[in-house]
Amino acid sequence: MIEARLLTKVFRDRKRGDVHGADRVSFRVEPGRIYGLLGANGAGKTTTLRMLATLLRPTSGSAVVAGHDVVREPDKVRANVGFLATSTALYDRLTSREMIAYFGRLNGLGEASLRSRIASLADELEMHEFLDRRCDKLSSGMKQKTSIARMLVHDPQVMIFDEPTLGLDVMTARSIVRFVRDCRGRGKTVIYSTHVMGEAEKLCDVIGIIHQGRMRAEGTLAELRERTGETDLEECFVKVVVPEGTP
Amino acid sequence: MSWGAIGTIYAKELRDQLRDRRTLLSTIVIPTFIMPAIVLGVGKMASAIIVKARQEIPRIMVIGGADSPGVRADLERSGKFRVETATPDWRSLISEKRVRAAAEIPAGFERALGSGSAPAVNLYDYEGELKSGLAVEELRNFFLGLRDRTTARLLKERGIPATVARPFEVRQANVAPPEKVGGNLLGGIVPYIIVLICFMGAMSPAMDITAGEKERGTMETLLCSPVARTDIVLGKFLVVLTGSLAAVVCSLVSMGATLVAVGASIGGMAAGPGGPGGAAPTIDPAGVLGVLAMVIPVSVLFSAVLFAVSLFAKSMKEAQSYAGPLVFVVILPAIAGLLPGIDLNLRLAFVPILNLSLVCKEMLSGVWHWGYIGVIFGSTALYAAAALALAVWMFRREGVIFRT
Numbered sequence: 032m033i034e035a036r037l038l039t040k041v042f043r044d045r046k047r048g049d050v051h052g053a054d055r056v057s058f059r060v061e062p063g064r065i066y067g068l069l070g071a072n073g074a075g076k077t078t079t080l081r082m083l084a085t086l087l088r089p090t091s092g093s094a095v096v097a098g099h100d101v102v103r104e105p106d107k108v109r110a111n112v113g114f115l116a117t118s119t120a121l122y123d124r125l126t127s128r129e130m131i132a133y134f135g136r137l138n139g140l141g142e143a144s145l146r147s148r149i150a151s152l153a154d155e156l157e158m159h160e161f162l163d164r165r166c167d168k169l170s171s172g173m174k175q176k177t178s179i180a181r182m183l184v185h186d187p188q189v190m191i192f193d194e195p196t197l198g199l200d201v202m203t204a205r206s207i208v209r210f211v212r213d214c215r216g217r218g219k220t221v222i223y224s225t226h227v228m229g230e231a232e233k234l235c236d237v238i239g240i241i242h243q244g245r246m247r248a249e250g251t252l253a254e255l256r257e258r259t260g261e262t263d264l265e266e267c268f269v270k271v272v273v274p275e276g277t278p
Numbered sequence: 279m280s281w282g283a284i285g286t287i288y289a290k291e292l293r294d295q296l297r298d299r300r301t302l303l304s305t306i307v308i309p310t311f312i313m314p315a316i317v318l319g320v321g322k323m324a325s326a327i328i329v330k331a332r333q334e335i336p337r338i339m340v341i342g343g344a345d346s347p348g349v350r351a352d353l354e355r356s357g358k359f360r361v362e363t364a365t366p367d368w369r370s371l372i373s374e375k376r377v378r379a380a381a382e383i384p385a386g387f388e389r390a391l392g393s394g395s396a397p398a399v400n401l402y403d404y405e406g407e408l409k410s411g412l413a414v415e416e417l418r419n420f421f422l423g424l425r426d427r428t429t430a431r432l433l434k435e436r437g438i439p440a441t442v443a444r445p446f447e448v449r450q451a452n453v454a455p456p457e458k459v460g461g462n463l464l465g466g467i468v469p470y471i472i473v474l475i476c477f478m479g480a481m482s483p484a485m486d487i488t489a490g491e492k493e494r495g496t497m498e499t500l501l502c503s504p505v506a507r508t509d510i511v512l513g514k515f516l517v518v519l520t521g522s523l524a525a526v527v528c529s530l531v532s533m534g535a536t537l538v539a540v541g542a543s544i545g546g547m548a549a550g551p552g553g554p555g556g557a558a559p560t561i562d563p564a565g566v567l568g569v570l571a572m573v574i575p576v577s578v579l580f581s582a583v584l585f586a587v588s589l590f591a592k593s594m595k596e597a598q599s600y601a602g603p604l605v606f607v608v609i610l611p612a613i614a615g616l617l618p619g620i621d622l623n624l625r626l627a628f629v630p631i632l633n634l635s636l637v638c639k640e641m642l643s644g645v646w647h648w649g650y651i652g653v654i655f656g657s658t659a660l661y662a663a664a665a666l667a668l669a670v671w672m673f674r675r676e677g678v679i680f681r682t
Contacts, residue, residue, distance in 0.1 A: 086501050087676055110504035119502060120495030124297040125290070136286045137503040181499070 032220055033060040033083060033189060037092035040078050052078035054244040055092065060222055060237070062188070065215050067235030068224040069268060075244040076224040077116070080193045083222070084114045097188045097220070110138060113182035116193035123167035127158060127177045130166060131184050138185035145184075152180040172203040179210055190214050192223045196230065208234060228264045238264075242272040279512070283505045287513025295483050295517060304482040305521045309475045309529035314536045316471075328408070336378035336413030339364045339371070343383030349424070350383075358416050372404050378413035379403045381421070394432045468533070469569070469638035472526060473612040473631055474605075476573055477580045479525025481601055484518045484584035489597035497679065511585075511673045515666065518585055522577040530566055568641040572651070575658035576634050580608070582665035589672050592681055615639065627653040630661055 040052040053075045060066040070076045081087040083094055085105035094101045097111035121130055128149060135145040153159050156176045161169055166177060175195075182190070192211060196204035211234055214221050225231055231238055232252060239249045248255060248271045256262055259270040295301045335357070341364045343350050354361050362377060371377040382400040390396035399421050403414035429443050491497040500510065584601055591597035608631060614620060615635025622636040633654040640647060672678045 081680075084502060086498065087680070106504045106506060109502060112502070114502040116498065118495045119499040121499070122290075122294060122496050123494070124294050129290075129293070133286070133290045134499075134503060137283060137500075137505050139504075 032062055032098070033058075033066070033094070033096050033222060035059075035079070035083065035092070035094040038079060038082055038089050038094055039091040040082060040087060041090040051075075051244040053082065053089075056241065056244070056246050057092075058237075058239050058246065058249060060220050062220045063215055063218045064236045065211065065221040065223055065234050067231040067238040068222060068241055069226065069228070069231050069238050070224070070241035071226055071272070074226075074241045076226075076241055077118075077193055078244070079241065080114075080116070080191050080222065080224055083108075084112055084191055085109055086114075110185070111187050112189045112191060113185075113187040114191045114193070115178055115182045115195050117195070117197045118193075119178065121166040121169075121174055121177055121181070124165060126163050126165050127169065127173070127180075128162045130177055131180045134181045135184040140185060148184055148186075149180075152183060156180055171199060172206070175199065175203055175207060179207075187219075189220045190222070192221070194225055195223075196225070196227065204230075228268065232264050240268055240271045247271045280506065280509055283509045284513045284516070287505070287510060288516045291483075291487055291514055291517040292520065295486065295521065298482070298486060301482045301486065301521060305479045305525045306528055309479060309525040310532045312471070312475070312529065312532075314532060318536065318540070331409050331412055334409060334412075335360055336409060336416065337362055337376070338413055338417065339368045339377050339380040341368060341380055341382040342385060343381075343387065345386060346383050346388035348388050352424070353381075353420065356420060358420070359413075369402070372402060372410065375404070375407065375409070378410045379417055381417050391428050394428065396428075467616070468642060469635040470609075470612045470616055471533075472529065472569060472573060472638065473576070473608060473635060475525045475529045476522050476577050477584075477605065477608045480518050480522035480577065480581045480584050483521040484581065485588045485591075485594055485597040485601060487514045487517060488585060488588040489591040490594050492591075492679070492681075493593040501679070507674050508670055511670045515581060515585055515669060518581040519577055522581050523574070526570065526573050526577065530570060534563075534566065562642065562644055565642040565644065568646070568651075569638045572634055572637060572641075572655060572658075575655060575662050576631065578662035579630065579658060579665055582662055582669050586665065586669040586672050589669065590678055590681070611635065622647060622650050624650070624653065628657050630658055634658070 036057050037055040038053055038057070039055055042050045042052050044050050056075070056079050058066065068076045068079065078087065082089050082101060083096055085101050085108050088102060096108045099107040099111065101108050122133075125133065131149050131152065132145055135148060140148060149162075153162050156179060158173075158176055158180065161173050164173075166174060169177065190211075192207075195207050195211075199207070208230060211221060211223060215236075223230075223234060235252070237249065237251055238255060240247045240255075248258065250258065252264065255264070255267045255271075259267040261267045261270055337360045338353075339362050340350055340353065350361065353359055364380070365371070368377065368380050372380060380402040382402070384397040384399070387396050387399070401414050401417050401421075404410040430440050433440055433443060488497075491500070583604070587600045587604065588597040591600055611629065611632035612635050614632050620626070620636065622633070622640060626636060627633050627650045633650075637647070637651060637654050641651075
């Protein structure tokens with residue numbers, strides 16, 4: 032489970048002064064559910080997710096991820112979280128197998144369980160063909176599968192996806208979306224950030240619309256449609272983030 | 279702190295670096311081949327240039343001396359000079375290297391020789407120019423020979439034994455063992471090269487595993503793991519230190535092998551028919567081990583500083599722009615250690631790099647100042663610990679890790 036309470040992150044910038052990356056963001060995600068964080072570029076999605084993954088420390092507020100506080104027990108939070116973003120790349124000079132094994136060891140897996148875990152992930156994600164190929168020689172689809180295997184190697188309870196399909200071709204993006212759906216099927220707590228409305232519509236059980244660091248609206252797709260009076264999610268989004276009367 | 283996690287990070291980073299051509303070049307290839315290149319390549323080239331310069335019969339000018347035809351004829355007959363007729367622009371000709379040197383013979387020189395009261399002969403050369411220096415050396419030898427012969431003749435004419443002018447001889451002999459000779463000869467340059475190589479060996483891995491990782495996006499991947507930040511820093515730092523020490527070890531081994539090879543070749547020549555005999559200069563192995571021990575805290579210092587500086591950078595390019603100028607900061611005290619007259623004292627024992635340069639020079643020539651060695655090792659270890667603490671502190675700062 033994920034529970035964010037008034038999460039706030041202030042970046043101190045010499046030129047712009049204090050910048051609120053996230054401003055009192057609160058939401059809750061139950062196991063077996065996908066929470067969609069919808070927002071434009073710079074809305075505060077990545078900042079919020081980085082705080083949940085303990086990469087950034089909140090300026091104020093708190094969050095509990097898989098039963099652990101992100102400020103007091105960051106190591107325990109990370110041990111229960113799988114984080115995938117466009118910014119989480121692979122080591123080019125390692126093979127796909129070495130990459131997965133490395134993160135398995137960092138998560139405390141023993142050599143025997145690591146071997147069987149890599150074998151089962153390779154079966155599941157159809158990776159046998161390129162498992163011993165260096166990451167810099169992989170196609171974008173193969174790289175994404177390796178990243179997913181890296182994320183899953185320690186079988187985390189919570190999965191955080193930060194715009195995982197950004198820059199990917201249609202087929203690779205579809206396989207990611209399918210995989211995220213599978214995570215829900217396995218009872219994982221999933222949070223999925225995107226600015227692609229179609230993905231949010233297809234995947235998410237609950238959608239939170241974030242804009243300028245603040246959570247502007249939250250609910251199921253049906254609830255958002257009802258609240259805004261629009262049927263199309265893009266129109267719902269625009270109505271939420273752009274105040275009435277703004278040209 | 280988890281040694282298991284540190285070991286995992288170290289093993290992965292080491293494997294990664296061993297697959298990186300830039301790191302292999304700066305930590306293994308260059309340190310291994312730089313000393314043979316300097317000793318064999320540059321040394322051989324320099325000796326070939328000197329041999330060639332010595333073989334050249336220098337073009338000289340004799341200024342004046344019209345009334346001393348004998349001296350002029352002797353100069354020409356010696357076969358060591360090509361004597362040219364003096365022209366008014368002889369100074370310019372020496373500067374332009376068209377004439378190597380000139381001898382000014384005063385008026386009435388040859389006549390005055392008979393009475394033993396000849397005026398001074400002036401020799402002219404272009405100081406610092408090798409061929410000009412060799413030519414003027416030959417000219418000096420010629421006139422010193424003429425002076426000796428004149429002295430002998432004058433003494434003989436007066437019935438005085440030649441030993442009056444040279445009542446005793448002065449002889450010089452070396453009592454230093456070959457390793458001390460080698461230490462004195464190489465003691466200056468070796469620490470300088472070691473300091474430089476120690477720094478260069480750490481540079482590439484430090485930049486690659488900090489700024490390089492940030493640039494490639496793998497740093498964020500690593501930060502998602504449950505490993506403590508301090509353990510990540512230590513695992514990565516140990517790889518940088520390994521690079522630095524590997525470079526030093528490669529350099530010292532290659533240096534030793536080069537000296538053995540050069541020593542065997544000189545020794546063989548010396549022991550051969552007509553050779554003067556005696557051993558070739560070598561370096562005391564204890565001195566080399568001492569240098570290696572003293573380099574360890576300096577390697578830690580360089581590795582930690584480079585780690586911290588590169589960590590601050592957003593990209594490899596930015597890291598290079600920070601680390602590049604640091605080379606000069608490192609080289610300057612190392613060069614200062616080469617200067618004559620700078621001796622190790624308590625104050626200088628606290629100056630990083632310079633203290634290493636000075637103490638290594640002493641150790642390689644067989645002098646062991648244990649007090650200073652302790653001060654240098656301890657102070658450098660303290661500086662290194664402070665630099666490592668800075669690196670850990672920086673790694674914990676979001677502003678540094680996510681600097682865009």
